[in-house]
Amino acid sequence: MSGFAQNTFNGLVSGAFYALLALGLAVIFGMLRVVNFAHGAFYMLGAFGAYVLLTEAGVPFWAALLIMPVGLGLLGMALERAVIHRLTRLDPLYNFLLTFGLTLILQDLVKLRYGVQSSPYATPSLLSGSVNFGLFDFPTYRVFILGFAVLLCVAVWWVLTRTRIGMVVRASTERPDLTRAFGIDVGRWVTPVFGFGIGLAGLAGVLAAPMRAVNPLMGADLIIVVFAVVVIGGLGSIFGSVAAGFGIGLVQAWGEAYLSHFPIVSQTIVFVVMAGVLLWRPAGLFGREEAPA
Amino acid sequence: MRRTVGVAAASAAVVLVAGCGGGGPQSGGDQKLTGDKIVLGVLNDQSGAYSELSGKNSVTAVEMAIADFTAKYGDKAVTKDISVETADHQNKPDVANSKAQEMYDRKGVDLILDVPTSSAALKVADVAKEKKKLYFNIGAATTDLTGKSCNRYTFHYAYDTYMLANGTGKTTTEQIGKNWYILYPNYAFGQDMEKSFSTAITAAGGKVVGKDGAPFPNTSGDFSTFLLKAPGLNPKPDVLGTMQAGAELVNVVKQYNEFKLRDKGVGLAVGLMFLTDIHSLTPAALAGTTYTDAWYWNFDAKNREFADRFQQKAGTRPTFAHAANYSAALQYLEAVQAAGTDDADAVVKGLEGKTVEDVFLRNGKIRAEDHRVVHDAYLAQVKPQSEVTEPWDYVKVLKTIPAAEAFRAPSADCKL
Numbered sequence: 001m002s003g004f005a006q007n008t009f010n011g012l013v014s015g016a017f018y019a020l021l022a023l024g025l026a027v028i029f030g031m032l033r034v035v036n037f038a039h040g041a042f043y044m045l046g047a048f049g050a051y052v053l054l055t056e057a058g059v060p061f062w063a064a065l066l067i068m069p070v071g072l073g074l075l076g077m078a079l080e081r082a083v084i085h086r087l088t089r090l091d092p093l094y095n096f097l098l099t100f101g102l103t104l105i106l107q108d109l110v111k112l113r114y115g116v117q118s119s120p121y122a123t124p125s126l127l128s129g130s131v132n133f134g135l136f137d138f139p140t141y142r143v144f145i146l147g148f149a150v151l152l153c154v155a156v157w158w159v160l161t162r163t164r165i166g167m168v169v170r171a172s173t174e175r176p177d178l179t180r181a182f183g184i185d186v187g188r189w190v191t192p193v194f195g196f197g198i199g200l201a202g203l204a205g206v207l208a209a210p211m212r213a214v215n216p217l218m219g220a221d222l223i224i225v226v227f228a229v230v231v232i233g234g235l236g237s238i239f240g241s242v243a244a245g246f247g248i249g250l251v252q253a254w255g256e257a258y259l260s261h262f263p264i265v266s267q268t269i270v271f272v273v274m275a276g277v278l279l280w281r282p283a284g285l286f287g288r289e290e291a292p293a
Numbered sequence: 294m295r296r297t298v299g300v301a302a303a304s305a306a307v308v309l310v311a312g313c314g315g316g317g318p319q320s321g322g323d324q325k326l327t328g329d330k331i332v333l334g335v336l337n338d339q340s341g342a343y344s345e346l347s348g349k350n351s352v353t354a355v356e357m358a359i360a361d362f363t364a365k366y367g368d369k370a371v372t373k374d375i376s377v378e379t380a381d382h383q384n385k386p387d388v389a390n391s392k393a394q395e396m397y398d399r400k401g402v403d404l405i406l407d408v409p410t411s412s413a414a415l416k417v418a419d420v421a422k423e424k425k426k427l428y429f430n431i432g433a434a435t436t437d438l439t440g441k442s443c444n445r446y447t448f449h450y451a452y453d454t455y456m457l458a459n460g461t462g463k464t465t466t467e468q469i470g471k472n473w474y475i476l477y478p479n480y481a482f483g484q485d486m487e488k489s490f491s492t493a494i495t496a497a498g499g500k501v502v503g504k505d506g507a508p509f510p511n512t513s514g515d516f517s518t519f520l521l522k523a524p525g526l527n528p529k530p531d532v533l534g535t536m537q538a539g540a541e542l543v544n545v546v547k548q549y550n551e552f553k554l555r556d557k558g559v560g561l562a563v564g565l566m567f568l569t570d571i572h573s574l575t576p577a578a579l580a581g582t583t584y585t586d587a588w589y590w591n592f593d594a595k596n597r598e599f600a601d602r603f604q605q606k607a608g609t610r611p612t613f614a615h616a617a618n619y620s621a622a623l624q625y626l627e628a629v630q631a632a633g634t635d636d637a638d639a640v641v642k643g644l645e646g647k648t649v650e651d652v653f654l655r656n657g658k659i660r661a662e663d664h665r666v667v668h669d670a671y672l673a674q675v676k677p678q679s680e681v682t683e684p685w686d687y688v689k690v691l692k693t694i695p696a697a698e699a700f701r702a703p704s705a706d707c708k709l
Contacts (some may be wrong), residue, residue: 117345257518262504
């Protein structure tokens, strides 16, 4: 029983990363219709930035947790202004290729400077212990990640559903044309939303630094699953991306724990789920079918 | 449109998972090697996971060997025209295959060196056999190079899965604990390592109480399911043996520390670890971990002298793969000098059964039966951070494993 609870907890922690990344992808896709392939690269930059800040400038984890998302968010906004918005009117494949190219450039720039070997990053001392839950012990850092991610998702949800800004963003995300028809300047919100999504990826990267290998390819490995998560949740669906993120984390953890005798199943389970969902609901679990244009 | 993009994203994810093959076939040239020059080819990973433990610094090591050879023989050297060709095989067997053909056929390479990644290493062995040109493998671990895939022109120089399992599995079982939980990446290398370790552990009187093949590549980067399972097994394992390599090893060790398995009485043994891995994890994260090393730069004065010269050129301390590349290039040049020709068959004849002593090969012997190069190996332990007094000096050698015990007996599968 405690084993099951531990695996569930772990699944939720993995899921927290998926949720943060998928949430960023979802808002970006919703508003810009851009499938941001560079999302994994910004996640990597978040982790690397934390490492560089710590080793070169002695900036601790807590400060990095604020600096990196803001910094990368600004970088994302500049990028959106400079290149991405020029292609949004064209076929989505153009931005798909652009962001994929950006990913390769960012990865190789980091590789050039820091090599492919993973860089060390220690858990902040405040969080290096473990918490006793009665049934089992769990590393404090993981508890922190889970709590932090849940709080953040709730905060994002609150902003999106309870504030006027949120209403505008949500409306422009899910029904851009209709929103425009109401006289709201959707274009004004595009750049900040892109920056916000990138900032979330950077934040996830900083959170990952103490528990995952920090190297130039860390985002490339993870983003594959995140894309599956977004597709399962329904592209552009904010709630769907978060729910699917946590859900896929759980499915993976349980799969590894209870299907380890069938490695083929536990390795492919995410994609099997994705295929199943696409067959059953082509727009994803929480996505809305759109009438063919 | 949402739907089309969704499908595009989904299929892109699938394409990424499948990976992309690269490298077209190379047409064979007919340029023959001239008798008065020697070309050494270093074929390895120069941009990916193994580019730091071998990569460009292996080329530096080979250049050092050429310089030392030239200095030693001066005007008596068989030739003064010795050069190095190098290529990136990206750890892909098909790229390794075409690059090896290009090296032998078009670049006039007499000997291919290094080639990490077992699947790529085996492809190059096939090319060497077909072209009747020499190949010293250093970077790959598979025992198949001296087993069912052995051939007359292929030598396996530095280490293999048997050496790693025998050293670490046997000694850890005897000294740290009998019950093991093995975690391995579920592909050829990991499965091979798991088998070799299980055999060595059982032979030493230990028991494998649990084993799991983790997904490879592990896209989530998370190994906690396995790490949580380990202490709860019955009987409780004394040792967690991880066969993961590179970034995955880093993930396993970080999470091993996170879950405080050492405090729960589960020690850590690592199947394959390079100096560069310890550097990225920091000794603090690995303190007390035992593993088998083929060579260590600060083992004695001779190694240190080489390491100092290497550092001047490369800016870092050498891994065992770098030292082995140096040694392999040097021994090849010596063999050509002795034979007076670079004819592959003549050189092979001179190498077979030869005993060798150099900075890398201690009590070294090039076995004629299967072309395994045997030499002393070392059981090493990562020092606690407090004992690390200079950069890169991260381990102490607990014991030397004599050459005769370090490697397996020639396999019956190998017919040269």
